[in-house]
Amino acid sequence: MTSCFEGTAFCIHTFGCQMNKHDSERVAGMLEGLGSLPVETIEEADIVVFMTCCVREAADTRLYGQVASMKNIPVRDGSPLLKRYIAVGGCIGQRDGEKLVEALPHLDVVFGTHNLASLPALLSDAVQRHGHSVEVIESADTFSSALPTAREHSWAAWLPITVGCNNFCSYCIVPYVRGREKSRPLEDIVEEAQRYVDAGVKEITLLGQNVNSYGRDLYGEPRFAEVLDAIDATGIERVRFATSHPKDLTDGVIERFGALRSLMPALHLPVQSGSNRILKAMNRRYTREHYLGLIEKLRAVVSDIALSTDIIVGFPGETEEDFMDTYRLVEEVGYSQVFTFIYSKREGTPAAKMEDDTPREVIQERFDRLVDLVQRKAYETNQAELGQVVPVLIEGTSKRDSTVLAGKSPKNQTVHGPVPTGRAAEQLVGTIVPMRIDEARTWYLSGTVVDG
Incomplete structure (x- = not known):
């Protein structure tokens, strides 16, 4: 399989979350195993892979625009291949499958979130048949961590502990494209972490759509605190994790921030809204009061812990009162960083069917007010350093x-x-x-x- 790819060059464009970044490193590892070498730009590459996200509409627009524009980029001089091969993976690949090649006829390969390992065979098939190769499967029995990797940095590593999500927030497409939640056995996680420590890695980031619920499918209850204990015991210098769901953040995990040497004093805890009415409509399954109680517990353990969050402005039916609940929550918590988004309708989610007649300019004005507050609070927080x-x-x-x-x-x-x-x-x-x-x-x- 490697003969037709020896001497080729590839580049990967990654959109979205840390899990996509991890998957991209696995794709890079497989392509290097075929004899291809990484380059920085599309113009230099014989193989271009887009690892996609479909959480927001802008990601779709960006992908379609970039792939469409590649029709006019000539094949590089000296390329061993007759044409430039374009592959799309990740969440858009999983969601759209064959529809992608119908919309983008010059696309060569489509694969999904569950079958990264198929990419080499799909590329080889596309080269040999001079046609499209598409494979999307509904689930997988193995984790992508079993694949070769080419890490972006020698001193840092992504380490997935779960894949998929069981939460089904009403606005979110992730459970439909990443599948149901599945946890890796603890011994596999620790073995991989130890390999990284032995290789000189300084920082490990544990990944999952909801790391806090780790182990529920394997052991009947979440055991994320035990994962943190085991990773700390490997001797790693720094541990981080993403992403946490507030409904599953246990006292045991909170206590680890004060007990474990390696666990960094920073937590990303998405709140999405400060309004109980909107949180219920989002199917978040916690209240404003519960969330603020978690913040109080965290600061009782580490008084200066750095907190970040995600917030959606303009969720269907959001009123000025709902927005001000969010605004006041941000003011009260004092986040170090807030990722703010205007609601983006995703077809196939319950929220996409919700009616909303709020003018776009009203939503934009609320968004701008929130961004101003976020910047002010972030500046104030940093002064303590x-x-x-x-x-x-x-x-x-x-x-x-x-x-x-x-x-x-x-x-x-x-x-x-x-x-x-x-x-x-x-x-x-x-x-x-x-x-x-x-x-x-x-x-x-x-x-x-x-x-x-």
Whole structure:
């Protein structure tokens, strides 16, 4: 199978969540195993793979636009293949299947969320038959973690512990394209984590559509706290996880923030709305009061824990009063970061059938008000870091200035600072260095590496 791909080049465009990023690393590992090499741009590539997200309408528009535009990009000089091969995977691939090649006739391969492993065979089939190859299956018995990987960074690793989702929030397409929730055996998770530690990985991010419910399908009850204990015991320096559902965040998991050396003091806890009426319509299965109670418990364990969240503005039927419930919740919690979205109708979800006559300009005005508040609170939160010395995992240099280091604090804040005199940036990448914070902006901190 490898002969027709030796000497080729590939690039991967990834949209959406961390799970898609992990899947992209597996796709890269398989393509490198075929003898293909990674490149940065479509123009340089013989194989282009789009790993897609369909949570919001903008992702569909972006994919269709990018794939359509590729018709006019010539094959690179010296390509071993007669044409550039285009593959679409991820959630849009799972949802649309054959419909994609009907809409985009120059598309060569479509695969879904459950059959990453099929990509090499599908590409080979497309090359040999000079036609389309489409395969989408409803579920899989294995996890993509069994596939080869080409990680983006040697010092960081994604580690899926669950796939799929059983929550069926009324606005969300994920359960329909990722399937029902399935947990990996704990021993498999720990074995993979230990391999990463032995390879020098500094930070592991545990992944799942709802990590808090890990183990319910295997053991009859959630055991995510036990996962955190076991990962900490491997000796990993930093652990993060995403994403958490508030209804499943247990006291045991909250207590781990104060007990485990490796668990970073940062939590992404999507609230989506601060209105109980809207939360019920969203089928979120918690109340505003329950959510705020979780925040209180978290801050009792780690007083300065960095909190981030997702919020949807303009859910069908949202009134000004509902919006102000959300606004006041954001004001009260004081998030370090908020991912704000205007509601996007997804066909096939219950919310898509809900009527709403709220003018678009009203929704946009509410969104803008919320964004202004989010920025103000993020700025205020970051001021607490001034004068502090924080350990920063150096990820590289600033995109604007190669003499400025860029990394992440334990609270997942971006930190910039000049490369120390007499040191090379390349030597510091992937290491954790102490930095004194001299300046705190809305979305980043600036500091200086502390010697010794």
